[in-house]
Amino acid sequence: MDSGQILLSYIKVWVILLLLSATFQNSKLAAKNTAQDKKRKLAAENSGFISIDCGAEEDYLDGDTGITYKTDKDFISTGKNKVVAPEHNLTTLYYGNMANSLRTFPEGKRNCYTLKPRQGKNQNYYVRAFFYYGNYDSKNQTQIKFDLYIGVNHWTTVVDMQWTYYEIIHYSVTDTIYVCLVNTGFGVPFINGLDLRFMNDSPYRSMNGSLIPKVLADLGGLDPTLGAMRYKDDVYDRIWRLDVNLNDSVSNSTEANIDIQGSDDPCRLPVEVLRTAVQPRNGHNSLSYSYTLRHRENFTPEFLVFFHFAEIEQIAPGERREFTITLNGLNYGPFTLEYLKPLTIGPYKLQVPEDQVRFSIDATLRSDLPPILNAFEIFKLWPLPDSPTNQTDVDAIMAIKEAYKIDRVDWQGDPCLPLTTWTGLLCNDDNPPRIISLNLSSSQLSGNIAVSLLNLTAIKSLDLSNNELTGTVLEAFAQLPHLTILDLSGNKLTGAIPHSLKEKSNSRQLQLSLDGNLDLCKMDTCEKKKRSFPVLVIAFVISVSVLLLLNIITIFWRLKIENSTNMLNWRERLQIAVDAANGLEYLHNGCRPPIVHRDLKSSNILLTENLQAKIADFGLSKAFATEGDSYVITVPAGTPGYIDPEFRASGNLNKKSDVYSFGILLCELITGQPPLIKGHQGHTHILQWVSPLVERGDIQSIIDPRLQGEFSTNCAWKALEIALSCVPLTSRQRPDMSDILGELKECLAMEMSSEMIMRGSVEMSLVLGTDMAPNLR
Incomplete structure (x- = not known):
């Protein structure tokens, strides 16, 4: 080979290397941008905003x-x-x-x-x-x-x-x-x-009431005529006032990077606020400010005050900036600052009988430099004297409202407070209040008697008369301890009157009205009709990954394995999610009538030796009566942590109840955490555990650490986004399983593509390395 050919070969190799490098850098940049976009989207949609x-x-x-x-x-x-x-x-x-x-x-x-x-x-x-x-x-x-x-x-x-x-x-x-x-x-x-x-777990809290922001001051910053400003990197999205003036002060600022992510500052100020500050004019060593209440209260007001600092000047060796804080006559300090490190001092809680908050920040005698202040916050403690209605009663009445599609203008907010109760309700004066009477007479109600009525455990009077209610009378009404009036007259109820209700009526413990229900059997000699139920038979349907019984390992046990050789890797977890979604989508949309599993969880997902996922244990499943039905009313059942909160409150079971459980299952696959995480202070739900991590965009802490970072970041964000889309508190906000299945397939394809790219890069590197190696002689 002559020198020209050798040179041409080297040029080709270098061109290939440059192309590979550019491709790799572009893919990294695209991945970074995509990850940031997903982080912003998830933070906005799922962090509590x-x-x-x-x-x-x-x-x-x-x-x-x-x-x-x-x-x-x-x-x-x-x-x-x-x-x-x-x-x-x-x-x-x-x-x-x-x-x-x-x-x-x-x-x-x-x-x-x-x-x-x-x-x-x-x-x-x-x-x-x-x-x-x-x-x-x-x-x-x-x-x-x-x-x-x-x-x-x-x-x-x-x-x-x-x-x-x-x-x-x-x-x-x-x-x-x-x-x-x-x-x-x-x-x-x-x-x-x-x-x-x-x-989150911020210091802005008062267990005995609320806090009213009075002054949130960003000092030394933008044009004060703007009035106020919101900053994109403010995790709490506060509105900062720019027009607050401290006596005889001048502004100072820096463009240096302040590490707010690595800071332990509990108030988590945006970097733009920390980059600016005020200090006294030349020759002065004190900053001061006073805030006066606009309106006097009939009680002595209390305040919380926070002071925020960051040293934005590089102080010469041997010099120091040291200061004290005097707040309404109380002295604190002395304090010193570290260069570009945020520091929050407070909160200081104080009673203000004179309706004024005053502070000064003063240089100490040992200080070579005047004091500075970047920002401060003043909050007024606001007592909340009234307690909301008993939560069980609220959940019950909301479920009743949803079940019967009750559309009354005044059925909004708390049922019992603050001014008047909802139309048709009476509440007692307990703390918290309880619903003791519900009158839904002539309200055009239809369908079965809502199971959620049984959750009004303090109710004394229930009037459902003159509606279009069908089905049987609930025997569990007899178990309501305070119920003395039950009016079900003028409906279309069928079946026999429960014996326990008859007994309470005969003993005059209960005033029971059932007139006008023409098909209701009131005699003890009623013929007991045999009821026929459809027998749910699900065989081995290989194509849709549905299974009744199979003695093989479950996801639950594979997720618990610590041995890295037997642990599920990221692609296997995605494949399991696709298989499970495939099976659930068949139950919801392929079966006639549709079937709701009702107890979807990791221990009910079985794995074959080839790691193909199968849905098992249909002991709690429900089939709709007809293909057109959208829900069935049943007693809430399922596994804690997985059960849909809307189903638990209302008893209305629908396909979206399974979607919620599937979302929890996805979170479990992604994080390796159980749905209820045990801690020193009890159990934390997996959604409460993951939300603050999503807010920070910390995908590395979310994904199962046993994977040791071996996953595509883009794919991980997408999988998490799919999981969180399944778990809104209201079922109508959750997607259908067909949509979830499609998204998961895209996610799996993304992961497989990423693996192929990485594998190809490694193989190309090996080939190039071999071609460039010297010949052995």
């Missing part, structure tokens, strides 16, 4: 905040959409598009938004409501006033006709949070936007 543009016609992505805003159609059923007058259109960096659309409530005294955050009860939530009249009704009104409630407690009175917002950090003792607008007779209530942000 609920963002509502009230009155908007369609969902949209807000470019300034990076947050997807939804219409309010899934959160409230009353009200009318309006837009502000064109000459009043308003756009601010923290209001966005919300200012130009609104929802008004001309009907009903109380209209409530229903928020159901994924994290559930006993958590802190940042709730914010936006208001802007904008002459939407062309009446040029100058005085509209209405009340705003959170849950059953008064939050504030809305009186400002110009753009304004109200915020509260609310500790919710219920899974559902109601935000209600109450008409006080001074104009039609309206609202432009509503935000809810999960606060």
Whole structure:
């Protein structure tokens, strides 16, 4: 081979190497961008963010905040959409598009938004409501006033006709949070936007009430004339005021990187806030500020105060910045700072009988430099005197409302409080209140008697008369300890009257009314008709991966294996998910009538020796009576951790109940964690465990650590996205199994493609390495 041919060979090799390198870098960049996009999407949709543009016609992505805003159609059923007058259109960096659309409530005294955050009860939530009249009704009104409630407690009175917002950090003792607008007779209530942000384990909490943000000050930053600002990297999406001035101060800033991810700062401030600060003007060594309450309270108010610092100057060797804090006459410190490291001092809790919060930050005698301050926050503690209705009663009445499709304007928010009960309800004065009477007479009810009625365990009077109810009388009514009046007259009930109800009626413990049910047998000699039930026979259907009995290993045991050689790898887990979805999709859409498994869990997914997944154990399964039925009413059953919360509350079983269980099963496959994770303080549900990790975008901590990082990040995010799409609290928000199956197949194909690319890169490297090696002589 002459020198020209050798040179040409080397050039070809280098071209191939350059192409491979460029391809690899592009794939890395694409993977990074895709992963970031998925992280943002998951963080917005699944981390506890609920963002509502009230009155908007369609969902949209807000470019300034990076947050997807939804219409309010899934959160409230009353009200009318309006837009502000064109000459009043308003756009601010923290209001966005919300200012130009609104929802008004001309009907009903109380209209409530229903928020159901994924994290559930006993958590802190940042709730914010936006208001802007904008002459939407062309009446040029100058005085509209209405009340705003959170849950059953008064939050504030809305009186400002110009753009304004109200915020509260609310500790919710219920899974559902109601935000209600109450008409006080001074104009039609309206609202432009509503935000809810999960606060995680932040220091912003008060177990005895809520916190009202009074001042959130970003110091030394942007143009104060902007008024306020929201920052994309603020995990709590706070609105920071830019127009707060400290006496005789000057601004300072840096472009240096501040590591907020690696910081243990509990308040998790955005980097833009920490990059700016104020300090005293030359010759001064003190910063001071005072905040005065606008309205006096009939109690001594309490406040929480946070001070936020980050040293943004590189201090010369031998110099120091040291300062103390004086807050309403109390001294704290001294304090020093580390370069570019965030530090939160507080919270300081104080009572303020004089209705004023005052502080000063002073350099110590040993300090060479004046004090600085990057930001501070002042919160007012707000007591919540009233307790919401007993949660079991709330779940029951909501399930009844859903089962019978009851559409009454005033059936919103809490059933018993704050002002009046729902129409047809009576509640007692217990703490919390209990529902003791329910009158649904002549309400056009149809179908069977709802099982969820049995969960009203304090009820004394139940009137379901003059409706179109069918089926049998529930014997379990006799088990309600306080029930003294039961009126089922004027319906189409059939079958025999339960013996236990007859006994209570004969002993005058129960006033039982059954007149007008022509097919109801009231005699003891009623002929006992034999009821025929369809026998559910499921054979070995190989093509759809459905199985009754097979003595082979389950997913549950394979997930518990610690031995890396026998542990399920990432691709095997995806294949199992596809197989299980295939079987479940057949039960839902291939069987006639459809079948709901009702107890889907990892120990009911069997694996053949080739790791093909089969669904087993149909002991709790239910077949619909006809192909057209969408649900059956049955006693809730299943395995804790997997059972659909909507089914548990209402007794309404449908295909989406299985979808929820499948979502939990997917989370189990992805994380290696059980549905109920045991800890020192009890059990944590897998969704509560994974949500804060999703919020941080920490996919490495989510995926089973035994996989040792051997998975495609893009594929992992997609699998997690599929799992979380299965588990909204309301069934109508969950996808069909056919859609889930399609998504999982795409995910598996993505993983297999990634493996082929990696395998091809390794093989090419080996080939190139062989070609370049010197010849042995």
